[in-house]
Amino acid sequence: xxxxxxxxxxxxxxxxxxxxxxxxxxxxxxxxxxxxxxxxxxxxxxxxxxxxxxxxxxxxxxxxxxxxxxxxxxxxxxxxxxxxxxxxxxxxxxxxxxxxxxxxxxxxxxxxxxxxxxxxxxxxxxxxxxxxxxxxxxxxxxxxxxxxxxxxxxxxxxxxxxxxxxxxxxxxxxxxxxxxxxxxxxxxxxxxxxxxxxxxxxxxxxxxxxxxxxxxxxxxxxxxxxxxxxxxxxxxxxxxxxxx
Numbered sequence: 318x319x320x321x322x323x324x325x326x327x328x329x330x331x332x333x334x335x336x337x338x339x340x341x342x343x344x345x346x347x348x349x350x351x352x353x354x355x356x357x358x359x360x361x362x363x364x365x366x367x368x369x370x371x372x373x374x375x376x377x378x379x380x381x382x383x384x385x386x387x388x389x390x391x392x393x394x395x396x397x398x399x400x401x402x403x404x405x406x407x408x409x410x411x412x413x414x415x416x417x418x419x420x421x422x423x424x425x426x427x428x429x430x431x432x433x434x435x436x437x438x439x440x441x442x443x444x445x446x447x448x449x450x451x452x453x454x455x456x457x458x459x460x461x462x463x464x465x466x467x468x469x470x471x472x473x474x475x476x477x478x479x480x481x482x483x484x485x486x487x488x489x490x491x492x493x494x495x496x497x498x499x500x501x502x503x504x505x506x507x508x509x510x511x512x513x514x515x516x517x518x519x520x521x522x523x524x525x526x527x528x529x530x531x532x533x534x535x536x537x538x539x540x541x542x543x544x545x546x547x548x549x550x551x552x553x554x555x556x557x558x559x560x561x
Contacts, residue, residue: 320541322349327540328394329353330378330431331401332371333360335501336451339529340398340536342368347537352391354378354431355401378427379419388434393442396540397435399428400451402469404503409464417465424469429476432491436484445488447540450477451532452493454555470495474551481549490548492539497555498526523556 327344331337333355341353345368352372353364361373376387378401403423405416428450439446455463456470473493480491498508498517508514508526518524535554538544553559 320347320537320543322347322396322541324348325395326350326393327352327396327398328388328391328431328435329398329400330427331355331399331451332364333357335400335503336496336499336529336532336536337398337400338364339533340400341371343533343537344396344398344540345370349396352394354387378431379422381430384427384430385434388431393438394435395439395444395446397432397446397448398451398536398540399431399448401427402451404466406462407465408462412465420465420469421472424466425472425476428473432480436480436487436489439489440484440487443487446490447544448480448484448489448491449536449539450491450493451536452477452495452551454495454497454553454558456495456551457559477551478549485548490539490544492544492547492550492552494532494535494539495551495553495555495559496527496532497521497553497558499532500526500528520561521556521558522561525556527554527556 327349329337329341332341332353341351345351354374356377358375361375365371365373374387376383378384403420405420452473453470455467456474477491477493498504532554
């Protein structure tokens with residue numbers, strides 16, 4: 318199934334590393350004009366060295382006003398991927414207010430804010446669009462030491478559904494992808510302990526963790542016209558983890 322985004326403009330947050338970076342590069346290869354957003358300039362520099370057609374935007378999405386300023390002149394956006402996320406692991410009884418606030422600020426509040434900016438433009442142009450939020454299987458299964466992260470992804474899933482409900486009449490589709498453990502650079506580091514990995518992998522019928530490409534391919538499908546009637550979906554990319 319060939320997917321083309323020729324003539325489309327895409328915005329990807331969290332584009333410095335992992336799923337966000339791979340998505341930005343994949344969109345560019347599929348013909349989209351891509352704007353990549355992250356808070357680390359070095360990541361943007363290496364990304365634009367890898368793909369010179371990508372437009373970099375360096376901003377801390379936790380800063381509401383700075384985000385408004387950074388994105389006010391980006392022009393029309395047809396495709397949005399909210400991939401920026403913060404993962405802070407703390408046992409429930411040790412969760413601190415600052416870690417709670419930081420996680421919700423990036424994982425939920427920033428998604429709402431960036432989506433508001435982009436969707437207002439989509440609505441004004443009347444040509445519709447597609448938004449994909451990068452969630453997690455952690456939105457639907459409790460994971461030890463992931464209290465805040467699980468809570469943010471549960472909130473993100475419901476935000477996705479409300480966005481789909483309210484933006485659908487303007488032909489703006491909103492969906493999420495909900496991966497299992499992903500073998501990004503961070504994922505390989507976090508799950509490098511074979512005993513820890515086995516506990517999780519034994520719950521996945523396919524017997525493996527997801528590769529970054531597995532998630533990117535699902536994102537591209539949801540962004541594309543191939544999924545024109547798909548709206549408000551939280552799509553597991555988990556090898557069957559949530560079926561068990």
